[in-house]
Amino acid sequence: MLQSLHIDNIAVIRTVDVDLCGGLCVLTGETGAGKSLLIDSLNCLMGGRVSRELIRTGEERATISALFSSPEGEAARLLGELGIDVPEGDGLMLQRTVTRDGRSTARVNGRAVTQSILREIGACLVNIHGQSDNQKLMQSTAHRELLDDYAQNEAERAAYTALYAEWKGVRDEISRLRQDVAERIRTREMLEFQIRDIDTAKLREGEEEKLTERRDKLLHLEKINRQVNLACRVLTDGEKATVTSLCDRAESALEQIAPIIPACDELMERIRAIRAEAEDIADAVRVFGDEDVGDPTAELDKLEGRLDTISKLARKYGPTVKDILAFRDGAANRLQIIDTADERIGELEQQECALSERMMQIASSLTQTRASAATALSDAVQEALAFLDMPKVRFSAAVTPTEGFTPDGMDSVEFLISTNPGEPLLPMIRIASGGELSRIMLAIRSVLNERYGVPTSIYDEVDTGISGRTARKVGIKLAQIAKGTQVVCVTHSAQVASLADAHYLIEKQEADGRAETSIRRLEHGERVDEIARILGGLDVTDSQREAARELIAERERL
Numbered sequence: 001m002l003q004s005l006h007i008d009n010i011a012v013i014r015t016v017d018v019d020l021c022g023g024l025c026v027l028t029g030e031t032g033a034g035k036s037l038l039i040d041s042l043n044c045l046m047g048g049r050v051s052r053e054l055i056r057t058g059e060e061r062a063t064i065s066a067l068f069s070s071p072e073g074e075a076a077r078l079l080g081e082l083g084i085d086v087p088e089g090d091g092l093m094l095q096r097t098v099t100r101d102g103r104s105t106a107r108v109n110g111r112a113v114t115q116s117i118l119r120e121i122g123a124c125l126v127n128i129h130g131q132s133d134n135q136k137l138m139q140s141t142a143h144r145e146l147l148d149d150y151a152q153n154e155a156e157r158a159a160y161t162a163l164y165a166e167w168k169g170v171r172d173e174i175s176r177l178r179q180d181v182a183e184r185i186r187t188r189e190m191l192e193f194q195i196r197d198i199d200t201a202k203l204r205e206g207e208e209e210k211l212t213e214r215r216d217k218l219l220h221l222e223k224i225n226r227q228v229n230l231a232c233r234v235l236t237d238g239e240k241a242t243v244t245s246l247c248d249r250a251e252s253a254l255e256q257i258a259p260i261i262p263a264c265d266e267l268m269e270r271i272r273a274i275r276a277e278a279e280d281i282a283d284a285v286r287v288f289g290d291e292d293v294g295d296p297t298a299e300l301d302k303l304e305g306r307l308d309t310i311s312k313l314a315r316k317y318g319p320t321v322k323d324i325l326a327f328r329d330g331a332a333n334r335l336q337i338i339d340t341a342d343e344r345i346g347e348l349e350q351q352e353c354a355l356s357e358r359m360m361q362i363a364s365s366l367t368q369t370r371a372s373a374a375t376a377l378s379d380a381v382q383e384a385l386a387f388l389d390m391p392k393v394r395f396s397a398a399v400t401p402t403e404g405f406t407p408d409g410m411d412s413v414e415f416l417i418s419t420n421p422g423e424p425l426l427p428m429i430r431i432a433s434g435g436e437l438s439r440i441m442l443a444i445r446s447v448l449n450e451r452y453g454v455p456t457s458i459y460d461e462v463d464t465g466i467s468g469r470t471a472r473k474v475g476i477k478l479a480q481i482a483k484g485t486q487v488v489c490v491t492h493s494a495q496v497a498s499l500a501d502a503h504y505l506i507e508k509q510e511a512d513g514r515a516e517t518s519i520r521r522l523e524h525g526e527r528v529d530e531i532a533r534i535l536g537g538l539d540v541t542d543s544q545r546e547a548a549r550e551l552i553a554e555r556e557r558l
Contacts (some may be wrong), residue, residue: 001069001486002126002456003091007041008063009056012508013517017151023501027490027519033508034517035250035490036265038458039128042066045096046126047119055310065095068125075124076457077536082117084108092125094118128458130443138437144413147293147397149448151373153366164407167355174348176349177341184338185555189334194251198317198328201309206311208321216290217304218296225230227287235282247275304305356405363410370411384443389470390436394418395443396425416439438464446481456486463493479555494534498551503527527552 012034029035044050045049045064055062071079079086086092086109094106096118106118120328147303148157179187217224229365231334251271258264317327337344374397383394396416404410416425419436428440442462449457459478463471475496481487482501491497508515511556522530531541531548 001441002066002488003069005038005042006063006065007038009059010041010062010064011037011054011056012039012515013037013513014056014511016503016517018521020484020486020521022486024479024499025486025488025502025504026497026500026553027488027504027506028492028497028534029506030508031505031518035506036460037492037517038381038506038519039458040173042126043128044098045094045118046122046128047096047106047115050098050104052098052102055098055100057102061097061099061526063095063097065093065521066093068092071125072455073124075121079108081530082113082121083192084113086469093220106415108374116161116241116511123454125454126456126458127445127449127454129441138410140257140414140427140429143397144411145413146165146444147370147373147377147399147413148446149367153369153373156362156366158367159409160359160366160409163355163359163362164405167352167359167405170348170352170355174345174352177337177348186342188335188338191331191476192339194317194331195328198313198324201313203313203321203325205311205322205325211303211307211310215307218300221296222320227291230286231285232282233321235278235285240391243278243476246273247271249455267274283343295366301417308529341426348361359405363405367401367411369397370409370413374399374413375460377444380442380447381443384477385439385447388443389437390419390439391445393436394419394425395440397427425486435467438462438466439474446477449481449485454485456488457481459487459489461490461492463491468495475499492534494531494551496547498527498548499555503530505530524552 001022002020004017004019006011009015027035027038029178031116040050040054041064044054045066057269069088070089075084075092079092093109096104097106098104104115106113107113108121109117146156233242238245251268254264254271258268267502273299291536310324313324314320317324378396381397382393385391385393385395394417398416399413400412402410402412406456417428417436417440443457445457455509462478463474466474471493472495475491475493476499478487478489478496479499489496489500496501504519505522505526506517508517511514528548529540530547530549532544535547
């Protein structure tokens with residue numbers, strides 16, 4: 001159950017804190033007061049997409065957090081799988097912060113989680129039913145989803161979905177292998193040419209770097225020899241002062257005073273080390289210029305020719321020798337596939353047949369669960385519609401076979417209704433009005449809540465398009481649902497609001513020159529005034545207050 005909600009910097013909401021109770025909680029207020037912002041905030045908290053424009057003007061971030069009672073059932077199982085600890089008796093805290101630069105962070109009991117995990121956890125805690133849900137009823141795909149929710153056939157659907165993906169991949173591969181014979185011949189000839197083109201060059205991985213290094217050395221050979229000779233003369237080979245000769249002179253000088261200054265022995269050792277290091281460096285440098293190149297021009301021409309061959313191949317097959325050789329291996333594999341296509345097609349066809357048989361079994365099981373659920377759902381929704389002042393409306397969840405496999409099985413699901421006696425059942429998307437859609441969705445959701453409950457259900461203006469006696473029936477249905485789960489309802493109907501266990505007023509005032517929305521729970525007298533206001537009129541009259549009191553009192557008798 002949703003125990004409390006905190007919102008910072010959402011549109012006209014600067015900061016709002018509200019504690020909620022169980023049962024039926026209604027939210028009312030003037031048009032534009034910000035009722036829908038609470039639904040938007042909860043959608044955001046449940047992992048939904050949020051626009052940066054929703055952040056309050058002048059603020060850089062918005063935060064929504066909610067405290068739920070200790071999770072049970074599916075929510076507890078999911079949190080356990082995710083390793084999120086909820087000590088017994090403690091609540092579950094969800095928090096999400098969004099910034100103006102588009103970033104978003106989410107936490108569950110203080111632990112950072114991804115938006116997808118937040119969405120998955122939120123789905124176990126809250127169902128939000130807005131006017132968009134009514135529009136979903138106009139889409140046949142939503143009909144199958146709702147029926148599957150009622151059938152609780154998750155295991156069969158998961159098994160079928162996995163098999164379908166594998167089966168689709170096999171069919172796609174068969175289709176690729178069965179491409180036009182002429183196309184296969186053209187592809188084969190192209191691959192053979194590419195392989196021959198690369199093989200002719202006899203490439204070796206890493207040779208391009210070695211060739212480039214050798215070419216650069218030949219291009220600067222004169223400079224290299226000149227500098228090598230200079231370095232060697234300075235170190236050891238010079239006729240006058242060299243590093244080694246100077247070291248000898250320094251050692252000799254220190255040797256003369258060593259008997260007087262004992263520290264000179266260590267210094268002479270260091271001088272000898274310097275002399276040895278200079279000789280080693282000279283030997284290493286001398287190697288750079290010891291090579292007898294012969295005709296450098298001829299070798300350069302040969303190197304440039306080889307590098308040009310590699311460059312041409314690189315333009316066609318990859319930037320490096322390694323890439324070119326990898327392309328060659330890939331072409332060889334594709335060629336092998338083409339050469340063994342008929343054999344591979346035979347193997348894949350056997351695999352496709354086996355997958356089809358397994359899919360057929362699971363699809364048949366899915367069909368059975370849907371057909372059985374369709375009968376039960378139709379009866380339950382029919383009963384709920386009769387209560388909601390639609391006694392003559394007939395409702396049916398029709399399950400019909402499809403031609404072949406689809407991503408969702410071998411069934412098409414469509415909700416059919418007849419709104420007038422004697423009229424045939426027709427697709428709901430063709431004949432249902434806005435008020436009828438609201439009641440149909442409420443009927444379906446009430447049946448689903450009875451089948452398996454989410455702790456909190458939120459209804460956004462479920463009374464749209466209806467009034468009077470019918471609105472009262474909608475309110476009674478919501479109150480019945482609230483006996484098994486917490487129901488939060490945004491409403492404009494006095495007939496609905498008067499049935500609440502707790503009534504909250506959303507108001508918009510001006511503070512420091514800016515509009516701000518607030519929310520507070522109403523006491524009995526305040527409830528009377530608010531319901532009287534909803535009943536209508538420019539000014540609240542005593543007769544409207546009396547009517548409000550009667551509506552509230554009637555709740556106790558239901």
